[in-house]
Amino acid sequence: MNLDFQCTKCKIKLNDLFLCPNCSKQYNNSDGFFDFTDNRLSFTYTQERKFSDFLSDINSHGYTKSLETFLKENPRFEHKFMKKEGDIAFGLNHRNHSRCLIINSDLGNIPENLSDIFDEVYSLELDKNRILIQKFRFEEHGIKNTVLFRAHVDSLPFSNNHFDLVVLNGIQISEKSDVSTRTQIINYFKEIKRVLTLNGCLCVGADNKSGIKIPGNEADYYTDNKIYSDNFKNYNSFFTHLGFNVKSCWALPSYNKPHYLGNIEDGVSLKWLFTNFDKFFATNMKIRSLAMFFKLFNKSTCKLIMKFIGPSFIFYCYSKETPQGFEDFIKEKTGFDHYIQASRNNKVMHILLDESGDPKKILSCKRAKYDFTEKIMPIIRKFPKMKDADEKILSEDWFGNDHLDRLNINHVKLALDWLTNFQNNTSSGSLDLHDIEAEVENLKSELDRIEEIHNLPYHKCLDEYKQHVSAIKFKKTAVHGDFQVRNILVNQDNLSVNVIDWSAFMEKGNPLIDFLALAGSMIFQGSDSVEECRSNLRGTGKAVPALKLIKKTMNEYFQADLDFIILLRFRVLKILLRNFKTKRTSTDYFTYVELFRMLSEIN
Numbered sequence: 325m326n327l328d329f330q331c332t333k334c335k336i337k338l339n340d341l342f343l344c345p346n347c348s349k350q351y352n353n354s355d356g357f358f359d360f361t362d363n364r365l366s367f368t369y370t371q372e373r374k375f376s377d378f379l380s381d382i383n384s385h386g387y388t389k390s391l392e393t394f395l396k397e398n399p400r401f402e403h404k405f406m407k408k409e410g411d412i413a414f415g416l417n418h419r420n421h422s423r424c425l426i427i428n429s430d431l432g433n434i435p436e437n438l439s440d441i442f443d444e445v446y447s448l449e450l451d452k453n454r455i456l457i458q459k460f461r462f463e464e465h466g467i468k469n470t471v472l473f474r475a476h477v478d479s480l481p482f483s484n485n486h487f488d489l490v491v492l493n494g495i496q497i498s499e500k501s502d503v504s505t506r507t508q509i510i511n512y513f514k515e516i517k518r519v520l521t522l523n524g525c526l527c528v529g530a531d532n533k534s535g536i537k538i539p540g541n542e543a544d545y546y547t548d549n550k551i552y553s554d555n556f557k558n559y560n561s562f563f564t565h566l567g568f569n570v571k572s573c574w575a576l577p578s579y580n581k582p583h584y585l586g587n588i589e590d591g592v593s594l595k596w597l598f599t600n601f602d603k604f605f606a607t608n609m610k611i612r613s614l615a616m617f618f619k620l621f622n623k624s625t626c627k628l629i630m631k632f633i634g635p636s637f638i639f640y641c642y643s644k645e646t647p648q649g650f651e652d653f654i655k656e657k658t659g660f661d662h663y664i665q666a667s668r669n670n671k672v673m674h675i676l677l678d679e680s681g682d683p684k685k686i687l688s689c690k691r692a693k694y695d696f697t698e699k700i701m702p703i704i705r706k707f708p709k710m711k712d713a714d715e716k717i718l719s720e721d722w723f724g725n726d727h728l729d730r731l732n733i734n735h736v737k738l739a740l741d742w743l744t745n746f747q748n749n750t751s752s753g754s755l756d757l758h759d760i761e762a763e764v765e766n767l768k769s770e771l772d773r774i775e776e777i778h779n780l781p782y783h784k785c786l787d788e789y790k791q792h793v794s795a796i797k798f799k800k801t802a803v804h805g806d807f808q809v810r811n812i813l814v815n816q817d818n819l820s821v822n823v824i825d826w827s828a829f830m831e832k833g834n835p836l837i838d839f840l841a842l843a844g845s846m847i848f849q850g851s852d853s854v855e856e857c858r859s860n861l862r863g864t865g866k867a868v869p870a871l872k873l874i875k876k877t878m879n880e881y882f883q884a885d886l887d888f889i890i891l892l893r894f895r896v897l898k899i900l901l902r903n904f905k906t907k908r909t910s911t912d913y914f915t916y917v918e919l920f921r922m923l924s925e926i927n
């Protein structure tokens with residue numbers, strides 16, 4: 325990367341040693357980032373202690389191991405290390421992908437995300453600890469096109485017209501400053517506009533002053549400066565004053581967690597969102613009762629309400645006319661004018677709605693650079709080709725967003741019917757002793773690497789499983805590989821089932837796997853406490869009727885008297901291993917360790 329900074333005082337380009345040829349000030353430091361701050365303000369943060377402990381742990385134990393420990397103690401920070409939370413600028417996949425700047429980059433979600441799209445990513449953060457955490461994170465993830473630096477936003481170390489995109493992750497202002505807030509804000513944006521190319525875009529994530537708070541999204545506030553918040557009208561007047569054309573979007577639960585995002589002037593998609601609000605965000609009583617009212621609003625009321633109580637906004641500001649972007653591309657290719665962006669772990673989904681507000685299609689888009697010559701590939705699943713094609717954009721008919729409800733015994737029955745049918749249609753050859761042994765031995769040796777479970781009796785449990793299963797005759801069948809509640813959609817109208825996420829599909833394998841995945845996800849779902857799992861296992865929890873049905877179906881289907889606990893231990897160990905490999909830092913992983921401990925104590 326050819327770094328291109330200028331001296332914040334002399335406004336001239338730094339030399340190759342990052343020294344100002346005029347005032348001789350040195351801007352790079354031994355910590356591996358650039359520092360353009362003076363001692364005007366010393367920022368301290370509420371989490372400073374936690375972060376500095378984390379950093380010293382990284383120095384002695386490495387990034388991954390330390391992150392694991394850090395998140396175990398501070399699970400509420402988990403989202404700050406997830407790429408999907410940085411989708412604020414996904415829709416800004418324009419033709420210019422050369423340079424971008426992220427202001428207030430926090431722990432690096434947005435820079436990491438944009439590093440796939442832009443050639444050069446500049447990440448500005450004032451807190452030194454956060455910069456250093458980002459440094460280790462990017463090193464660990466092999467990201468080489470990101471530059472970390474510290475600077476004051478009202479004096480950016482760049483020449484004019486430098487960036488194709490500037491992302492502002494919250495408007496941070498100083499509480500100690502002697503200039504008025506309005507002046508601070510205007511100066512702040514003027515400076516940002518200076519470094520933006522004429523065709524560039526400024527993307528601003530901002531809090532709504534009168535917005536409701538969606539639980540689970542408590543911000544961590546800075547002690548010396550604060551995140552500025554205002555109302556929709558004032559934000560727009562700032563941007564218009566600065567000569568920007570603005571496209572305003574809503575983001576839920578917030579701009580730094582944009583799980584759902586859409587155009588605030590699109591009444592059609594907003595009406596659909598409000599009608600289904602309880603399905604997305606019914607996290608507490610207050611939201612549940614609001615959601616009841618939301619269903620009653622018409623399109624224009626929805627727009628007003630979102631502007632008034634939406635938790636936060638994302639403004640996409642352009643000096644010139646809005647260039648063709650991802651949104652136009654999708655609209656042109658699909659013919660749908662209304663959509664909502666929904667972020668998932670591995671993909672960015674787009675729900676497409678027709679004029680009457682009914683969702684018709686769902687696109688899944690890779691987080692990647694687009695040049696708008698991409699094809700939108702329809703998903704056609706036909707055995708044995710069940711995995712998704714490798715195209716960047718896949719399109720599927722909308723199947724509703726109602727996941728299987730484990731309290732609804734009819735849903736459970738539908739899923740079991742689907743599974744037995746799937747297995748009957750794909751069965752071949754028998755699962756012999758050799759297959760079972762190989763699976764168990766393989767699992768044992770992989771689990772041996774996990775420290776947390778060393779003192780748990782998983783060898784004994786796996787031997788019991790082998791013995792139990794060897795005595796029964798099974799046929800090999802196709803295996804979905806992740807047949808859990810979250811991947812089973814139920815259409816309420818015609819009571820049909822659609823199974824999604826085929827990334828772990830196997831053409832031939834152990835038929836127990838999918839049954840056990842279903843049973844396992846009945847016992848434990850994301851929002852459940854460990855206590856809840858325990859009661860499901862003891863036979864008093866709310867998933868017990870569903871579990872009984874699965875057990876009965878399995879015994880009939882396999883014509884055997886299966887020991888559920890022995891089988892579940894096997895299942896839990898398999899997920900535990902998978903979670904250890906892919907998301908060992910997540911709270912899910914620790915719950916499975918706990919779940920196995922519990923299962924191993926049942927006789």
Ligand SMILES: [Zn+2]
Pocket residue numbers: 331332333334335344345346347348349
């Ligand atoms: Zn200078």
